[in-house]
Amino acid sequence: MGALLEVEDYDGVAETAQRAVTSGDPETVFAGYWLWGDARRHGGDSDAAVRLYRHAIDAADGGDDPAAARVRIDLARALRDRDRRDEASAELERALRSDEPDVRLPAGNLLGAWAFEDGDLEAAAEAFGRAAAVDAEDERVAELAEMAAKNVIVVANKAFSEGVHRIAVRALALAARAGYPEDALRMAGKRAAECAGSGDRDAAMLYVEGAAAFLDDPGPDLQIQLADLYVSAGLPERARAAYERLADHPDAEIRLVATGRLVPLLREAAETERLAPSADRTAEQPLDPSAQALLGSVLGMLRSEQGDEEGALRTLRAAAETGAPAALFALGQELVEQGRMDEARDVLARIPEDSRVGRRTLVVLGNTHHDSDPARARDLYLRALDGPGEPDAHAESNARMYLGSLGKQARDWPEALRWYQRVIDAGDEQAALAAAHLGELAYWLGDRGSAIRFYELTLATGTTQADLVGEAAYRLGELRHADGDLAEARAHLQRAADSGDESFAAEARALLSKLRAT
Numbered sequence: 001m002g003a004l005l006e007v008e009d010y011d012g013v014a015e016t017a018q019r020a021v022t023s024g025d026p027e028t029v030f031a032g033y034w035l036w037g038d039a040r041r042h043g044g045d046s047d048a049a050v051r052l053y054r055h056a057i058d059a060a061d062g063g064d065d066p067a068a069a070r071v072r073i074d075l076a077r078a079l080r081d082r083d084r085r086d087e088a089s090a091e092l093e094r095a096l097r098s099d100e101p102d103v104r105l106p107a108g109n110l111l112g113a114w115a116f117e118d119g120d121l122e123a124a125a126e127a128f129g130r131a132a133a134v135d136a137e138d139e140r141v142a143e144l145a146e147m148a149a150k151n152v153i154v155v156a157n158k159a160f161s162e163g164v165h166r167i168a169v170r171a172l173a174l175a176a177r178a179g180y181p182e183d184a185l186r187m188a189g190k191r192a193a194e195c196a197g198s199g200d201r202d203a204a205m206l207y208v209e210g211a212a213a214f215l216d217d218p219g220p221d222l223q224i225q226l227a228d229l230y231v232s233a234g235l236p237e238r239a240r241a242a243y244e245r246l247a248d249h250p251d252a253e254i255r256l257v258a259t260g261r262l263v264p265l266l267r268e269a270a271e272t273e274r275l276a277p278s279a280d281r282t283a284e285q286p287l288d289p290s291a292q293a294l295l296g297s298v299l300g301m302l303r304s305e306q307g308d309e310e311g312a313l314r315t316l317r318a319a320a321e322t323g324a325p326a327a328l329f330a331l332g333q334e335l336v337e338q339g340r341m342d343e344a345r346d347v348l349a350r351i352p353e354d355s356r357v358g359r360r361t362l363v364v365l366g367n368t369h370h371d372s373d374p375a376r377a378r379d380l381y382l383r384a385l386d387g388p389g390e391p392d393a394h395a396e397s398n399a400r401m402y403l404g405s406l407g408k409q410a411r412d413w414p415e416a417l418r419w420y421q422r423v424i425d426a427g428d429e430q431a432a433l434a435a436a437h438l439g440e441l442a443y444w445l446g447d448r449g450s451a452i453r454f455y456e457l458t459l460a461t462g463t464t465q466a467d468l469v470g471e472a473a474y475r476l477g478e479l480r481h482a483d484g485d486l487a488e489a490r491a492h493l494q495r496a497a498d499s500g501d502e503s504f505a506a507e508a509r510a511l512l513s514k515l516r517a518t
Helices: 010-021 026-042 046-059 066-081 085-095 101-117 121-132 139-161 165-177 181-197 201-212 220-232 236-246 252-268 272-284 289-305 309-320 325-337 341-348 358-369 374-386 393-409 413-425 431-445 448-460 466-483 486-497 502-517
Strands: none
Touching (some): 026 066, 066 085, 066 101, 085 101, 101 121, 101 139, 121 139, 139 165, 139 181, 165 201, 201 220, 220 236, 236 252, 325 341, 325 358, 341 358, 358 393, 393 413, 431 466
């Protein structure tokens, strides 16, 4: 039972329903009033529909029957048609108290949609959150729960864009509690980084501290993700404290992951030597081959960070003897960095493509052929995108960037555009760099329109990377100057001069001086 299918003879349906309500049979009377209400609502008479739906609810034991909850959803729609919004929402609230998942979910989704439409983001988040948390076994109903969870994220995004961070964090918490903690943590990290990047440390901390409360008892894996959020929010000291605590965790893999996260933080503080003694002590403890390989990789990276290239290779080669893909990958990377390409290729070739680091390995192998054998490099990058290994967003992003680079080197505009545009469309963290590459290639090819479009896109991403801002702003100033648009040229050139990238800043200042002299 429910809303009518598309029909044209609403009067005929109404007549059939009228006969039903005089039958005397309670179930038939209930169904007749519901059908009659549907007919009147679809015929444009919402007032009559409201009255008839209420009769149906009364016929269902005064509204206590579970079937009455389904009618309340249609009643709410009819009330909303008459702009009786508070009454409509009240009916959906009553439907939400039903024991039936297939009633609560559409009621919650509809209540959330109306609140969102009315601009009440807080109410929308709560309604979608309640719907997303409904435990549904039926596949169709489960899809409604998934839709509600996605809508909670939509509310979080909207609240962020409007600067209402408290509501955004609450929406993410509701998504986490509905069974999507990884999505919520990832989004919280992204927002924390954006707020920190714009100088709003208070908002960044709101996302981080909110994320810490997403789950009552987060396991060590989620604790590492929470520590990652501190890094995103520009609070490395808090992240460091969390990683150091997890570095003593009983689980060797957690301990080693936390230790690996500590490496770049200690490197920034020029304190990598602090971790080596602790890692050496851990290495003396009995570990399974996998953990031993991971630890050897960490120790090798530490020694590389400290400038001990030979010590790093000795440690990494010992770890690679286990055959662990991660250890082989760490050794291969170090060999590439030291310019030992032939040995690096031999080591990397031993890593199975279907391993966890398989796609990342293909990208690094492609790099070793990038300049000397572009065709071979291209094949490896394509395999990194479509290979049998586990999905790896970082590796796939880099593969697309390098494929774009090959197109750029060949001055092949369609090929470069194909790959760089995919990075841009994905909203990838390398989007600004991809746009800048396309701007530069268009500039080389004399395509002024495309050069302007992609350099403007570079700046529109909000990048603060000095070399990208400097190049894009200078080229735009140069092109606008050639167009005779001096005001626009001066604005861009001044931005380039202030970018902090001395190569383009110097050229911008020189051109600004010429403009002032004219």
